Every structure is written in C-alpha cells, then in structure tokens.
Amino acid sequence: MQGAELADYAVKVAEEHGASYCEARFERTAANTFLLKNGTPELSGFEQRSGIGIRLLIGGSLGFVSTNQFSREKIRRMISRIAHSLSMRSALHEKVALSNEKPFRGKDVVKQRIDMRDLSAEEKLAFLTEAEKALLASGVNCTGRFLTLSDSISEEHLVTSEGTSIRSSIPRVEFNYYLTVSANGKSMQRYWMYGNSGGYEFVKRWDVPSLMQREARTLHTMLTKGKKFPKGITSLVAGPQVTGIMVHESGGHPYEADRIFGREAAQAGESFISPERVGERIGSEAVTIVDDPTLKNSFGYYRFDNEGVRARRKVLLEKGRIHEFLHNRQTAALMGLRSNGSSRSVDFDKESIVRMSNTFMLPGKYSEEELIEGIREGVLMRNFMEWNIDDQRMNQRYVGAECYRIHRGEVAEPLLSPTLEITTPALYSSIDACGKNLEMHAGSCGKGEPMQGISVWLGGPSIRLRKVRVT
Amino acid sequence: MTSRLDLMRRELAKRGAEDVVLHLLREESQQVKFSNGEVSATKNWDLSAMLVFAAFRKHIVMTSVRNLSLTSLKQTALRLSQFARSLAPNKDYMGIAEGPFTYKPVRHGFDARIADRDSAEDHSLELVERVITRAAGHGVQRVAGVYEHGVSTVQMVTSGGVQAAERSTQAYLSVRALRSKTASGHMVSCSRILDRLDVTGSVDRAVDIAKLADRPRSSVKPGRYPVVFESLPFANLLNAVASSASVFYVESGLSCLTGKLGDTVASPKVTLYDDGSLPNGYDSSSFDEEGVPRRRVTLIRKGVLRSMLHNTSTARRYKTKSTGSAGLVVPNPTNVVLAKGNKSLEQLFSHVRNGIYVTNVWYTRFNNYAAGDFSTIPRDGIFLIRDGELAAPLKELRISDNLLGIMRSVSAVGKDARQVRGWEVETPTVTPPAAVDAVRFTRPGK
Numbered sequence: 001m002q003g004a005e006l007a008d009y010a011v012k013v014a015e016e017h018g019a020s021y022c023e024a025r026f027e028r029t030a031a032n033t034f035l036l037k038n039g040t041p042e043l044s045g046f047e048q049r050s051g052i053g054i055r056l057l058i059g060g061s062l063g064f065v066s067t068n069q070f071s072r073e074k075i076r077r078m079i080s081r082i083a084h085s086l087s088m089r090s091a092l093h094e095k096v097a098l099s100n101e102k103p104f105r106g107k108d109v110v111k112q113r114i115d116m117r118d119l120s121a122e123e124k125l126a127f128l129t130e131a132e133k134a135l136l137a138s139g140v141n142c143t144g145r146f147l148t149l150s151d152s153i154s155e156e157h158l159v160t161s162e163g164t165s166i167r168s169s170i171p172r173v174e175f176n177y178y179l180t181v182s183a184n185g186k187s188m189q190r191y192w193m194y195g196n197s198g199g200y201e202f203v204k205r206w207d208v209p210s211l212m213q214r215e216a217r218t219l220h221t222m223l224t225k226g227k228k229f230p231k232g233i234t235s236l237v238a239g240p241q242v243t244g245i246m247v248h249e250s251g252g253h254p255y256e257a258d259r260i261f262g263r264e265a266a267q268a269g270e271s272f273i274s275p276e277r278v279g280e281r282i283g284s285e286a287v288t289i290v291d292d293p294t295l296k297n298s299f300g301y302y303r304f305d306n307e308g309v310r311a312r313r314k315v316l317l318e319k320g321r322i323h324e325f326l327h328n329r330q331t332a333a334l335m336g337l338r339s340n341g342s343s344r345s346v347d348f349d350k351e352s353i354v355r356m357s358n359t360f361m362l363p364g365k366y367s368e369e370e371l372i373e374g375i376r377e378g379v380l381m382r383n384f385m386e387w388n389i390d391d392q393r394m395n396q397r398y399v400g401a402e403c404y405r406i407h408r409g410e411v412a413e414p415l416l417s418p419t420l421e422i423t424t425p426a427l428y429s430s431i432d433a434c435g436k437n438l439e440m441h442a443g444s445c446g447k448g449e450p451m452q453g454i455s456v457w458l459g460g461p462s463i464r465l466r467k468v469r470v471t
Numbered sequence: 472m473t474s475r476l477d478l479m480r481r482e483l484a485k486r487g488a489e490d491v492v493l494h495l496l497r498e499e500s501q502q503v504k505f506s507n508g509e510v511s512a513t514k515n516w517d518l519s520a521m522l523v524f525a526a527f528r529k530h531i532v533m534t535s536v537r538n539l540s541l542t543s544l545k546q547t548a549l550r551l552s553q554f555a556r557s558l559a560p561n562k563d564y565m566g567i568a569e570g571p572f573t574y575k576p577v578r579h580g581f582d583a584r585i586a587d588r589d590s591a592e593d594h595s596l597e598l599v600e601r602v603i604t605r606a607a608g609h610g611v612q613r614v615a616g617v618y619e620h621g622v623s624t625v626q627m628v629t630s631g632g633v634q635a636a637e638r639s640t641q642a643y644l645s646v647r648a649l650r651s652k653t654a655s656g657h658m659v660s661c662s663r664i665l666d667r668l669d670v671t672g673s674v675d676r677a678v679d680i681a682k683l684a685d686r687p688r689s690s691v692k693p694g695r696y697p698v699v700f701e702s703l704p705f706a707n708l709l710n711a712v713a714s715s716a717s718v719f720y721v722e723s724g725l726s727c728l729t730g731k732l733g734d735t736v737a738s739p740k741v742t743l744y745d746d747g748s749l750p751n752g753y754d755s756s757s758f759d760e761e762g763v764p765r766r767r768v769t770l771i772r773k774g775v776l777r778s779m780l781h782n783t784s785t786a787r788r789y790k791t792k793s794t795g796s797a798g799l800v801v802p803n804p805t806n807v808v809l810a811k812g813n814k815s816l817e818q819l820f821s822h823v824r825n826g827i828y829v830t831n832v833w834y835t836r837f838n839n840y841a842a843g844d845f846s847t848i849p850r851d852g853i854f855l856i857r858d859g860e861l862a863a864p865l866k867e868l869r870i871s872d873n874l875l876g877i878m879r880s881v882s883a884v885g886k887d888a889r890q891v892r893g894w895e896v897e898t899p900t901v902t903p904p905a906a907v908d909a910v911r912f913t914r915p916g917k
Contacts, residue, residue, distance in 0.1 A: 262649075385838050
C-alpha cells in the first residue's frame with residue numbers, strides 16, 4: 001500500500017521526540033454511494049480517501065495528529081508541534097498509562113465472494129431501482145422512498161512503537177431505507193438498514209425487493225387498521241430488532257469504560273454503572289449480553305483493534321449480573337486489567353476510542369410462538385421507529401412500528417405505536433424468557449467529538465417482558 | 472493550487488461534463504479535549520481535499536480527491552466520466568448557478584490570531600486551563616468539554632463562471648460542569664473571532680446550572696407543562712425546523728413543513744431566519760457550494776412560513792430563485808437565527824406558575840418527520856418553575872410532543888441571544904431562551 005511506510009516513519013519520529021508510546025495508522029478507503037429518492041438517482045459518487053493518524057504519549061500526555069499530506073517533512077513538523085503542546089503546562093494533562101499487551105504482527109483480510117469492484121455503477125444503481133419497482137408494485141401509497149446503497153474497502157497498516165505491525169483489509173456493504181406510507185390523510189414512516197463485512201453476496205442475500213414490499217404493506221396495515229393500545233401494565237414480546245436496539249443502547253453503551261471513567265462526559269455522556277458495581281444483579285437470569293467483533297462477515301467485524309490488541313468476545317451482562325466492561329488499553333490500565341480489544345475509529349483522522357462492535361443478547365430455548373403462548377393479554381412489538389435513552393443509559397423509550405395485540409396466547413389485531421418507556425434495571429429484570437430466533441441487524445453507532453458513526457451489529461432473539469407499562 | 476482547479480475543470484469539460492463545481496479545501500485545526508478537570512487529549516489536524524461535482528447531461532456524479540497530483544486528477548476525471556455514463560439521468564436536475572457574482576466578505580469571519588497556528592495552539596492550553604481553574608474556583612472540580620479552533624481555506628471554480636476564494640477561522644468551546652452523576656450543567660460558545668468567544672460566561676453558566684441541580688430532586692406527573700427553554704435546547708428544536716425547510720427533505724417525505732408555504736406554522740412570536748452571511752456566524756461564508764452569494768433568508772415571519780431553502784437546480788424546478796443555500800444535492804441551512812424578543816430570562820420565568828425550565832436536551836428522535844412527532848430527553852439541570860421562581864431540580868423526564876405544536880405554542884422569546892452549536896445542534900444557531908405554553912412530558916415506568 002503506497003504511503004504505508006509513512007506509519008513506520010511516524011513512529012520513529014515520535015520516539016525521537018520522547019514518545020513513550022506511539023501508534024500510527026495509515027489508512028486508505030475506497031467507497032461508493034448511490035442514492036435513489038422517489039425513483040430519481042439524486043446522488044452517485046465515489047471517494048478515495050487516505051491519510052495517517054498518529055496517537056502518541058509524551059510524558060504521559062496523550063496526543064493525536066492526522067494529515068493526508070504525505071510528506072515526511074509534514075509528519076515530522078506535526079509530531080514536533082504536538083510534542084511541544086504536550087510538554088506545555090504538563091500539570092494540566094491527565095497522566096495516561098496503558099495496559100501491558102503483547103505486540104502482534106499479522107494480517108486481517110476479509111474476502112468478498114462477489115467483489116463489489118467487479119460490479120459497474122449501473123449494476124449497483126439497478127439494485128436500488130429493483131427496490132423502487134418493488135415498492136411501486138406493493139399496492140400501497142408509498143409517498144416517500146429514500147434508498148441508499150454503499151460499499152467500501154478500508155485498508156490499514158497499523159504499527160506501534162512496541163513492535164505491533166498489522167495489515168488489514170475490510171470491505172463493507174450497506175443498504176438503508178426511509179419509507180413513508182400515506183393513507184386517509186395520515187402517514188407512517190420507517191427507517192432501517194442492513195450491513196455486512198464482505199461483498200455483493202450479502203447484498204443479494206438481503207432480498208431487498210421482498211423486504212421493501214413487506215415493509216410497505218405492513219406500514220399500510222398498521223396505519224389503516226392499527227388501534228390505540230389502552231395504557232397499562234402488561235406483558236410485551238419484543239422482536240429481534242427491538243431487542244437489538246435495547247441491548248445496544250442500555251446493554252452496550254453503559255459498559256464502555258471511557259464513559260464510566262468520565263472521558264466522554266461532555267459528548268456521549270457517562271454511565272449509570274461504576275467499577276464497584278461489577279457482579280451486581282440488574283437483570284433476570286435469562287439475560288446475557290455479549291459484544292463480539294470476531295463474528296465472521298459481521299458489520300462490526302475486526303480481528304485486531306486500533307491499538308493492535310486481539311479482539312475477543314466480551315460478556316457484558318452475564319445471567320443478569322454486570323460482568324465486564326469494554327476497554328481500550330487506557331481504561332484497562334485504570335482497572336488493572338488487560339485490554340479486551342475495543343479501541344476503534346471510523347477513519348484515519350479520528351482518535352480511536354472505546355466502541356462496541358456486534359452487541360447482542362444470547363438466545364434462549366423458546367420459539368417466538370411459545371413466548372406469545374404464555375401471554376393472556378399483551379403486546380407484540382416486532383420493530384420500532386422512534387427511540388432514545390438518556391446519557392446515563394437509564395431512561396429509555398421505544399415506539400413500536402409493526403405491533404399487534406396478543407390475546408389469549410395468539411397474535412391478534414394491529415396496534416398503532418404502542419410505547420415502552422422504562423429504566424434499564426426494570427427492563428432487564430422484567431425479561432422472563434428469550435427466544436431462540438437470534439437475528440443480527442446493522443447500525444451506525446454515534447460517539448465522539450468529532451462525531452464518529454461506526455459500523456455495528458445489534459441483535460438478539462425475541463424476548464418476553466412481564467409487568468411492564470405500555471402506553 | 473488554482474492551476475489544479477483549472478486543470479480539473481478542463482479535464483472534465485474535455486470528457487463531456489457540462490456542469491462542473493470544484494472546491495479545493497485546506498483545514499488546519501486543533502481540539503483540546505478535557506474531562507475530569509484534566510486535559511485528556513490534544514489533537515491536531517492538517518487536511519486537504521478537492522471536492523468535485525460534475526453533470527454529464529443530467530448524469531450527476533460527485534467525488535472527493537485527496538491526492539492532488541496531476542496524474543491523480545486526470546485519472547479521477549476519466550473515472551468520473553466513465554462512472555457518469557453508466558448511471559441513469561437525474562431528470563429533476565436543472566443545472567448550476569450562472570456567475571460570476573460579486574461577494575461581500577463575512578464580517579468578523581477571520582481572526583489572524585487563530586490563523587497563526589503556532590500561536591493559536593500555544594494559546595489553547597492557556598484557555599482550557601482558565602476554564603478548569605474557573606470551574607474549580609466555583610466549586611466544580613469535574614469539568615469536561617472541548618476547545619476547538621482552526622483556519623480553513625476554500626478556493627472554488629465552476630463551469631458557471633464562478634471563481635471565488637475565502638479564508639475563515641472558527642473557535643468553539645463546550646463546557647460541561649458535573650457536581651455529581653445527576654447534577655450537571657452544560658454551555659457552549661462558538662465564534663469566528665476570539666474576542667467574541669464567551670469563555671467565562673460559558674463556564675459560569677454551566678457551573679451555575681450544575682450547582683442548582685445539586686439538590687434533592689423532585690418529580691412531576693407526566694402531562695403538559697409550560698416550559699422555558701434555554702438557548703441550547705431551543706436551538707436543537709430550531710435546527711429541526713430549519714432543516715425541514717430544505718426542499719430536499721420536503722421531497723423525501725422527511726419534512727413537517729411540506730405544503731405549508733404561506734401557512735401559519737408557529738406562534739406570531741416566532742420569526743426565524745437562515746443567515747449564511749451573518750457577521751461572526753459560525754458557518755457564514757461569502758458564497759454557497761455553487762458560488763451563489765449567501766444571504767439572509769426569512770423562513771418564518773411572525774409565525775407564517777415564508778420561504779423554503781433552495782439551490783439553483785431546485786429553485787428552477789419550483790420556478791423561484793436560489794436562496795443561496797446550496798448543498799449541490801441537499802440545500803441546507805447555514806446559521807439559524809431566531810429573532811430576539813424583549814424579555815430577560817427572569818421575565819420568562821415570571822409568567823410561569825407551575826412549569827419546567829429545560830437547560831439542555833439530547834437524543835432527539837422523530838417517530839414521523841412528516842408529522843413532526845418526536846421525543847427528546849432533557850439533559851443536565853432541569854428544574855421546576857413555581858410561581859415565577861426556579862424551584863427543585865427534576866428527574867427522569869422526556870419531552871414527547873410535536874415540533875410544530877411546540878412552535879405554535881411559543882408564548883415569549885428572550886432578549887439575550889447566544890450562538891450555539893455542538894453535539895445536538897449540528898447547524899450553528901443564534902437564539903435567545905424561549906417560553907412555550909404547553910409541552911408534553913412523559914416518564915419511564917419502573
């Protein structure tokens with residue numbers, strides 16, 4: 001990869017400037033994006049971006065520099081400038097220590113069975129046109145059709161002053177949609193996305209035309225036949241998409257150790273969890289939540305994180321008890337632990353911070369039908385549109401999109417936008433059974449300043465919540 | 472570097488591009504991030520790129536080029552023309568602006584002290600130290616935020632005869648003061664010149680809110696309450712209104728202003744502008760992305776929707792004039808401005824018998840953009856207002872309402888405007904606090 005040698009040079013220059021640690025990441029990303037708005041190809045484009053990000057410790061102070069001007073002089077000058085800044089007012093700087101980790105030398109290459117580079121722009125746009133045709137043929141008044149297809153390949157060369165040297169190449173594909181369905185002077189909207197690491201073989205697997213038709217017809221049914229749910233305490237079965245967002249927001253984010261230690265306090269916020277709460281029960285025995293970057297072809301896949309630490313599965317909540325946090329080397333050192341490989345950045349010009357990868361609830365042993373059978377009166381929330389959570393990750397809300405009343409153990413009439421507003425311990429304590437229908441869904445997780453929207457999977461099975469308040 | 476732009480324009484024209492818009496950007500910037508009363512990271516950037524928009528008979532393509540060598544530019548022009556040929560045409564596309572234009576420089580848009588990078592970087596740590604020391608002096612040790620500053624240069628040429636260049640500076644301070652996990656205050660300031668960056672005011676306000684919030688918390692029943700919004704949370708809502716004025720979002724079904732031009736969409740107290748030429752406006756510039764001079768656009772006058780946001784292509788399609796709001800694909804607001812009222816914050820409180828003071832919000836999410844139904848979560852200090860006075864801090868509330876419903880319910884606008892941007896305010900916004908008659912709040916079940 002042309003320019004990659006600059007990463008090695010940067011580490012050498014950083015050491016000359018007194019860096020006790022330096023990691024340099026040369027990254028080259030080629031990306032394509034296609035946008036179809038109501039059938040019109042609004043935007044098609046490609047991008048080739050490359051540059052270097054250098055993270056270093058001088059006198060215990062943390063610095064980061066980034067440029068896409070590939071001259072040794074530029075890199076030397078930038079490192080010299082940051083070294084000067086880090087040495088000024090040294091009492092002001094946090095003294096950063098890093099956990100001891102074994103250096104790695106290796107490769108991480110994800111292959112595409114059907115290479116997106118072999119497809120023409122015409123073929124990629126045709127994929128969206130097929131989705132558009134399916135929507136128009138759905139027999140539903142779909143007044144807003146906003147469809148995007150993106151693909152990218154990110155190649156990285158990561159070197160550290162401790163001897164790590166890793167080359168990686170990760171392709172990703174992604175499809176997003178925003179649909180508006182109108183009827184009787186009202187409308188209903190839904191956004192969702194699909195994503196994998198890999199090639200066009202996954203885009204084909206999503207079967208987007210069928211997906212679009214089902215989504216549009218379901219929205220129409222909810223809009224025209226959905227009844228308001230009478231407020232009250234009830235049982236609720238959440239489908240895998242809802243479980244996925246719940247887990248991401250209140251079972252993943254609060255376990256990010258940089259939030260727990262206050263480093264993101266002015267941005268993404270902090271966490272209701274603190275280090276001394278490890279082992280504390282906040283959920284039922286049925287609930288185990290993990291984060292696992294090593295899942296093959298997942299959207300949040302990586303084998304080595306951006307500090308060169310080997311990725312592994314992390315058990316965040318084990319049978320209802322707080323078990324483990326997501327760490328980079330800095331937060332791991334604060335707890336006297338080893339990093340569990342959770343340091344990621346979206347691009348060469350962003351600092352790596354603690355991130356989720358693929359966060360999901362482990363499946364149970366029941367079919368979704370069995371979960372429903374156990375409910376006399378309740379709600380089935382298959383998916384959702386609006387959601388949010390406070391910045392301690394405690395108070396959350398999910399507004400259902402495709403929802404049905406459960407009556408005497410069976411799925412009955414559609415419900416219009418039933419809403420679950422609940423605290424995190426109440427949510428995880430109310431789960432009495434998990435389905436075996438594990439699904440993974442793609443998301444873009446926002447964190448950091450400048451904002452870094454990073455590729456993740458969020459997932460889980462259908463789950464049954466008892467005695468929750470639905471409005 | 473102008474020669475690079477000329478070369479690219481010629482290469483694209485040679486390959487059949489009828490419309491070409493090229494930007495050459497360079498940005499040198501720094502962020503000092505602090506948390507727990509210490510500097511947690513210092514980050515420096517020096518980035519450049521050429522942004523390319525080209526239309527080959529309504530076949531629209533865009534790219535950005537980071538490698539500005541002659542070979543790379545020629546290869547990109549070739550690839551763009553091949554890429555465009557394989558695409559279906561955008562029948563809605565109606566071309567770019569015909570220049571040349573004359574431009575007025577943005578008043579207070581450039582500060583030589585920020586442009587002098589070595590000096591600005593040395594100054595930044597001193598500024599952050601002032602923030603941390605001042606907060607500690609007021610009893611708040613745990614303070615977090617960022618100080619960012621940078622200089623950017625843009626050079627632009629288009630096939631429509633535009634040739635323009637501009638150099639801009641920006642400075643942004645975000646301060647969150649934390650007395651405990653549940654008692655915090657947040658304030659930001661942003662400016663194009665250092666003299667107008669409100670450092671002490673931001674720290675003091677964040678600290679004041681945190682201290683007020685550090686008392687036993689009370690709760691209120693879910694329901695509708697009169698609300699006084701601080702500038703920061705009201706800017707979040709005004710961002711959503713202004714973005715809805717973009718014709719692109721109207722056409723996408725993602726706007727609550729669709730079909731409402733000439734209608735009453737807000738209370739008569741609301742007059743809302745988008746002003747791309749605002750003196751010291753954080754994102755002000757002399758020209759938009761296709762070279763049309765930026766200007767003030769009245770979006771809402773005394774509650775009536777007066778204008779949508781257009782670039783040249785959308786304006787031609789709707790038989791109107793560009794509002795200088797390009798985005799070549801998506802017309803967008805630049806600096807949102809709410810016209811000032813005549814009340815102090817205390818006067819806004821004084822009319823509230825039993826209401827709520829919201830100092831910040833986050834995680835605004837729409838259930839239906841077209842209808843304007845959304846929810847957002849008050850963050851940092853949120854307080855009961857009882858008989859015109861601030862009372863106990865509140866907990867666990869969520870605003871669950873309709874955007875236009877809130878705008879129609881604005882009862883008074885403050886007189887002290889603040890320019891804000893940040894995590895939850897993507898488009899810089901100048902707004903005073905505002906009072907709203909009735910806002911719906913919900914709470915989580917236990």
